[in-house]
Amino acid sequence: MAKQHITTTINGEESEYLCEAQETLLDVLRDQVGLTGTKEGCSSGDCGACSVMLDGVLVCSCLVLGVEAEGKTVETIEGMADGDELHPLQQKFLEEAALQCGFCTPGVLVAAKALLDMNNNPTETEVRYWLAGNLCRCTGYDKIIRAVMDTAADMRGASA
């Protein structure tokens, strides 16, 4: 079958790719665009390792087709830092050892940023439920939750 020609904006840059109709956005990002920071843990929407923002909405890229990104904006983990400047969440995750193997980390960071962009004063319960779709098998979540809460507190302090 003929491949589809797709034009999108990925991490602020206009991008084009060719993809099969049945290819997922996750596969396209990893195999066509070369952005392997977005991870595949299940391909069924259950682990969140593939989390990206599509037109400002948090999605599992394994549940979105590559063709659906036509004309939309995609943000991935590779676009999170501002040049050499890490996003405060990235920095906090490093300072507080909120990752072990780091495989869930891109998805967790993308999802956590989506939360903090909406709500910079979440309760622990809100953070836990927001991140309930991001499986982490290494950390027991404790340090992840704390890092997100601490980043939120810093962001509130900075904007106060």
Add this chain to the structure above:
Amino acid sequence: MNEQPKQFKWVGTRTIRPDGVDKVTGRAMYGADLTLPGMLQGKVVRSPHAHARIISIDTSAAEALTGVKAVVTAADMPEADSKLVAAGEAMINFRDLAHNVIARDKVLYDGHAVAAVAATTNDIAERAAALIKVKYEVLPHVIDVLEAMKDDAPVLHDNMFTGGVKPKPEKASNVANRVEFGMGDVEAGFAAADLIIERKFTTEPVHQAYIEPHAVVADMGQDGKVDVWCSSQGHFMVRSFCAGLLKIDMSKIKVSAAEIGGGFGGKTTVYLEPLAIMLSRKAGRPVRMAMSREEVFRGSGPTSGAAMTVKIGATKDGRITAGDATLYFQAGAFPGSPVGPACMTAFTPYNLDNVRVVGFDVVSNRQKVVAYRAPGAPISEYAVESIVDELASKLGIDPIDFRTKNAALEGTKAAYGVTFGAIGMQETLDAAKATEHYKIPLGPNQGRGVASGFWFNIGGESCAGIRINEDGTVALSEGSPDIGGSRASMAIMAAEVLGIDVNKVKPTVVDTDAIGYHFVTGGSRVTFATGMAVVDASKAVVDEMRARVAKVWEVDIEGVVWEDGHARPASTNVGDFDPMSLAEIAAIANKTGGPISGHADINAKGAGPAFGTHICDVEVDPETGFVTVLRYTAVQDVGRAIHPGYVEGQLQGGAAQGIGWALNEAYIYDKNGCVDNPGFLDYRVPVASDLPMIDAILVEVPNPTHPFGVRGVGEVPIIPPLAAVNNAVAAATGTRFTALPLSPPAILAGMAAKN
């Protein structure tokens, strides 16, 4: 001897891990992230049957499909020799390993690999896999461990005769082996008891469920040299297994360690790697293979489920007089369950005179088990710790006090033969008792459970190379895949010995051509053993730098001491020399004898045994049977925490996995013996909203054989949670449960049976 803690500069600090930025920016390369020019995509064809004879495999239609470049079956792999090799912490037969990688005459479980195909795209590879026609003669299957031991059970291997029993049985069976450990006189011990409790327990197989599925890229050149890139807990293990299975010289295989997205023991063996090499050899192109999540569940190893009988007696004042246990462990399709370590650890938190533990390693038509964090120990200690709790409660003794009366101490002899040196079991009990958590009052339907755990920890082969760069920075090479921040610990230990800024040390996990053999990342050994190699190599570099400075100063090497990153005269008698920094010594290395480096290639001995004690509070909904974990504290003797953040992380992560094991996780099989829940939707690991914060309390009783006092830490934390949760549920409901997982229906049924 331990270095005197004259105030460490780096040991015990929370540095930023050297691989951290790559991991928060998406730059870190894991198993499935490598693309090579001309790379093909590989797929595995798996058995849809639990037990069947392979009549024929027709690959012609697949081979005819455009884009298909290679198809392999067991016929492409030489038949392996029958010999035992170390796989993680267990021993396996090499021929079983071969037959697990790709089935030869029979498939022994749902998901067993039978063929593999490589094609230009994933899509074509998948279509080709569907075109491979395997003709099966379906055989009767057996899943349950006790069923598998029955006389009329379908036998998986007609050449398997139970080992460890005399005389050798005449009939083949599914019981691979019997083991026994013990000491004292168990009958006399029970005769001296005022209270004896005996119960039967069961646990289900659970998967390590690392979030990164197995993945590999293999590339064999025309000259027969192979490059392998994969996510594993030991790239030397991958080299040695692939070389052995495919009968290729080790020198021709180079394995590079990708970043690894979790393993927990599950990546201490090979699945895809030999297949990818076989496909690459046939196709003459690099091949990438990655499992789907479903394949991870169906085609890679969980740990055993078990049936157990445990009996413990105690006196009125709370002294255990005897312990007796019989453990039946599912090995999966091939022998090699962790029943041995389960037996050895079962009663080991305690100082007992009379112990007997008998274990059976039993095959059935399930996925071949592989190591999972403290293999075997969570299972046997769950049963023992549940009865210990019941004894304490029936005797009206606080569960921590009861354990204190029986705790293993320095000088205690364990049933598996070892007499302990400095250990911290009692210290973990004291710390647990002192927590705020232990004093918080509980509400209705709430309960608190306590449990302890023991794991040996291991040493083994490790190497390290330290090279001083011309600018005074340091390159640190080692070969233990870093699964949870170990490079941070290596950099800390090197910086501590060298006396330089930790950020000047760059640790790298190098490939199998670049350094000597390392045993797998497992057994909680890396920070201990590879850390010891790093310390030795750093000390060798220090000595070399002292020698260089002695040359410059024209004094004996004894006249030069190393302090705080500088060479200094040992005393004023040596002469009046300005101290030389590491960077200054590096800058003139060409004038003093050339590049400066130090190496250590060791087989580390003296791993420190470790103990932990956990406290768990739960609330049980009497309407639904749903268990909520309210609070959780994990206390552990860690010897010395090199990087406390990552040590706490081990305690927290292990506790979470143990909670999942206790409450949710289980393999479920349908009536045909096929896995019914091979995905994260139906095999539910704990998610963020299932758990509370997990307080990690580090107790430090230094291990005397490690220069900084390190004990392994990674495995103990998964041991206590099973019983801690079980005991908390018992306290909340007034009902003793003896089967995991404690799912809501099981809890409701248990509560109804009591009422």
